[in-house]
Amino acid sequence: MTILIIILTSLLFPGLINVIRSLMSGRKGPGMLQPLKDMIRLFRKGSVYSKTTTIIFRIAPAISFAAVISAAMVLPIGPWQAVFSFNGDFIFFIYVLGLGRFMAIIAAMDTGSSFEGMGASREAHFSMFAEPAFLVLFGALVLFTGHYSFSEIFIAMRSGYGFSYGIGIISAFLIFMFSLIETCRLPVDDPRTHLELTMVHEVMILDNSGFDLGLLHLTNALKFALFGTIIANFFLFDVPQWVALLAFIGIQMVYAFVVAFLESFMARFRMNHNPQFIMSLTSLAFLIFVGILLYLDK
Amino acid sequence: MKYTTVHNLQSIPIEMIPVVSYKDFFDTVISLFEEEEVHCVNYFAYPIGNELHLICSLADDRESKLKVLSWKSTSFASVPSLSTQIPSIIVFEREIYENYGITFIGHPWLKPLRYAKNRANEHQISDYPFFKIESEELHEVGVGPIHAGIIEPGHFRFICNGERILHLEIQLGYQHRGIENLFLNSTHLNQRIALSESIAGDTATAHASAFANLWESLCDVQTSQHLLWQRNLSVEIERIAMHTGDMAAICTDVAYQLGNAVLGRLRTPMVNFMQEWCGNRLGKSLIRPFNSFYAFTPELKERLLDIFSKYEPDFNEIWDRMKTLPSLLSRLEKTGVVSRNQMIEIGAVGMSARAAGLERDVRASHPYGLFKETPHQPITKKHGDVYSRTQLRNEEIIQSVSYIKHWLENIPDIEIKDASHATPKPSTFCISLTEGWRGEICHCAITDEKGNLIAYKIKDPSLHNWLALALAVRNNEISDFPIINKSFNLSYCGFDL
Numbered sequence: 001m002t003i004l005i006i007i008l009t010s011l012l013f014p015g016l017i018n019v020i021r022s023l024m025s026g027r028k029g030p031g032m033l034q035p036l037k038d039m040i041r042l043f044r045k046g047s048v049y050s051k052t053t054t055i056i057f058r059i060a061p062a063i064s065f066a067a068v069i070s071a072a073m074v075l076p077i078g079p080w081q082a083v084f085s086f087n088g089d090f091i092f093f094i095y096v097l098g099l100g101r102f103m104a105i106i107a108a109m110d111t112g113s114s115f116e117g118m119g120a121s122r123e124a125h126f127s128m129f130a131e132p133a134f135l136v137l138f139g140a141l142v143l144f145t146g147h148y149s150f151s152e153i154f155i156a157m158r159s160g161y162g163f164s165y166g167i168g169i170i171s172a173f174l175i176f177m178f179s180l181i182e183t184c185r186l187p188v189d190d191p192r193t194h195l196e197l198t199m200v201h202e203v204m205i206l207d208n209s210g211f212d213l214g215l216l217h218l219t220n221a222l223k224f225a226l227f228g229t230i231i232a233n234f235f236l237f238d239v240p241q242w243v244a245l246l247a248f249i250g251i252q253m254v255y256a257f258v259v260a261f262l263e264s265f266m267a268r269f270r271m272n273h274n275p276q277f278i279m280s281l282t283s284l285a286f287l288i289f290v291g292i293l294l295y296l297d298k
Numbered sequence: 299m300k301y302t303t304v305h306n307l308q309s310i311p312i313e314m315i316p317v318v319s320y321k322d323f324f325d326t327v328i329s330l331f332e333e334e335e336v337h338c339v340n341y342f343a344y345p346i347g348n349e350l351h352l353i354c355s356l357a358d359d360r361e362s363k364l365k366v367l368s369w370k371s372t373s374f375a376s377v378p379s380l381s382t383q384i385p386s387i388i389v390f391e392r393e394i395y396e397n398y399g400i401t402f403i404g405h406p407w408l409k410p411l412r413y414a415k416n417r418a419n420e421h422q423i424s425d426y427p428f429f430k431i432e433s434e435e436l437h438e439v440g441v442g443p444i445h446a447g448i449i450e451p452g453h454f455r456f457i458c459n460g461e462r463i464l465h466l467e468i469q470l471g472y473q474h475r476g477i478e479n480l481f482l483n484s485t486h487l488n489q490r491i492a493l494s495e496s497i498a499g500d501t502a503t504a505h506a507s508a509f510a511n512l513w514e515s516l517c518d519v520q521t522s523q524h525l526l527w528q529r530n531l532s533v534e535i536e537r538i539a540m541h542t543g544d545m546a547a548i549c550t551d552v553a554y555q556l557g558n559a560v561l562g563r564l565r566t567p568m569v570n571f572m573q574e575w576c577g578n579r580l581g582k583s584l585i586r587p588f589n590s591f592y593a594f595t596p597e598l599k600e601r602l603l604d605i606f607s608k609y610e611p612d613f614n615e616i617w618d619r620m621k622t623l624p625s626l627l628s629r630l631e632k633t634g635v636v637s638r639n640q641m642i643e644i645g646a647v648g649m650s651a652r653a654a655g656l657e658r659d660v661r662a663s664h665p666y667g668l669f670k671e672t673p674h675q676p677i678t679k680k681h682g683d684v685y686s687r688t689q690l691r692n693e694e695i696i697q698s699v700s701y702i703k704h705w706l707e708n709i710p711d712i713e714i715k716d717a718s719h720a721t722p723k724p725s726t727f728c729i730s731l732t733e734g735w736r737g738e739i740c741h742c743a744i745t746d747e748k749g750n751l752i753a754y755k756i757k758d759p760s761l762h763n764w765l766a767l768a769l770a771v772r773n774n775e776i777s778d779f780p781i782i783n784k785s786f787n788l789s790y791c792g793f794d795l
Contacts, residue, residue, distance in 0.1 A: 021555065025555050025556060025559035114437065118776070122461075187625065192553070193553065195446065195551065197439075197441065197777055197779050197780055198551075263555060264555045265556055266623070266626075267552040267623065267625040267626040268625070268629070269628075270628060270629055270633075270777075270778065271775050271778070272461070272775060273628070
């Protein structure tokens, strides 16, 4: 059930952001289903491979996709259980995403293009800074709740009291910022630019085409839904399933709205400001950690 | 005297230009260049029989005069290079070398400028001598000639240390159409004016005005006030439209969607007005020597004032927002800086030079048309970064709107003279300067004893300013290149001709 909900929301998410952005700039914009239609169109096509690429380039999109799907398996949604859950599954989550990214990076290097090498080095650079933020945050939550898996942590957070809700809100904010880096949105990356020299994620998939490209688009859309799910989980209290489902969809829509709002009314960061921005997230995670330590008198 | 002095749009007999020895030429140019206000507007060669005639025109902005001198040579001669002392001559000497094989000894890097066809060595095209650095740490990034997006072709080669650009070399010439030769070969005036509109599509009216003014001066026909008025007006509308479009594009490149959407929308009524006036959004077919098919009617005046009344509040509102938006300013400020001294050295002109504090504006220094009566006060900025160029665009738009409103108060009467049989005077030299939205446009024509064109030389401001872009990106991040490039927005085909 969870995995189905995640996949379904992911299919609509990019379209929703585009629609909101278009409306905010006073344009009609494409329909909400346009990214989905694009993906379907791409899935019906064959891929073209450059002669310089090897097997790595061919298997990378599939592995990235598989990695994101496996990451989705450990996430619960409110009353629905995760597909599987075990102690330390948040570490599995972040590193299986890491595996997907690793494949994307070496596939980009595999093409031998100077642009893709540049994008790969940027991606590696930024994610290196971003990873501690996530781990420190969930380390702190483990310390706070005394549980070791997503499902148990979220249940403990929800059935808590004032302080745990406060922590939940700050954590949700942190995960939101983290998701902007992971999914390559403004202000870190600009998904709509046509300028190869300024791209991060887009430049890495320049050589992909057809089915592979569709798969990569779907992977990126799924990543959105993953982080949206984590955020939603902080707020899905013990309610009937249909309320939880509505609340989940509502939270996803708010999430899309905030992303679209950011993208409409601010400019992107200069590339060398990105690490500073990302490091500030890590410091925020450490603050939460220290706050919890103080609270628990440790 | 080793040179003769003319003013903008003055026709003089070709004999009045003194022909001096190369040594005198060399010394005179260097002594003239001691003044900061002097810059080279053109330096070109044209063949007469077996000889080559080389003409150099220097603009003296302080005195509103052009100083013209010349020397004679033969193809494949070798002479000392002026560029060793005056870097802004580099492009002109490369052009002469490419076209006529004259070797300039001591030139920093004598290689073809446009590379359409290397007459000196036709086999060199497969092995273009790019600047190279042998290093393990540095890497090269080649961009183009085919780019993402809808821009013209040009090859950029970066030498980078990680994300930082150390050096940029720009190789152009992919759009070379041989426009100057087409000017000589075409027989009908309409062909020539259409050619002048195609030199750079986004500067159609400015190039066409430069040609029309020059042709009327060559034919010794007094231009009617209404035609001058039309030309000035259309060039200023073009300036507003292009500057607005560029500001929108700058917003796009930093992913500021609101600015892009609003400014992009504001450009449209400006170009659509040109369509209403003359049937072409770029103002092509509006400007014709001696004549105009599209009179400016009172209805058009009302229409234009109406457009302005809607344009101004929206434009000011978005600019107020842009200049206070931290995320936008942090991208624009201190990005792509070119100092005033660098601009003087490379002989930069127009908007890019003014953004660095170098006051070069033909409207003020060599006035033509209505600017003889409405004195123009050039706007300058100090820092020479992307933000200065954006600010300058904003202020120039406001200035142009006020000029147009002033001119609209008093539209000269239409009087079309029948000058269709006028022909150029024989053995005449004429130079025409116009301030297009990018900067100084220079057209120069020479006729033979029968009044036929034997040389037609065009210079778009981009010829000088591409080098400014190459200097601006040094030590910037490679991801900032697109925004710096857009802040100059130079013409590829204007350079390639």
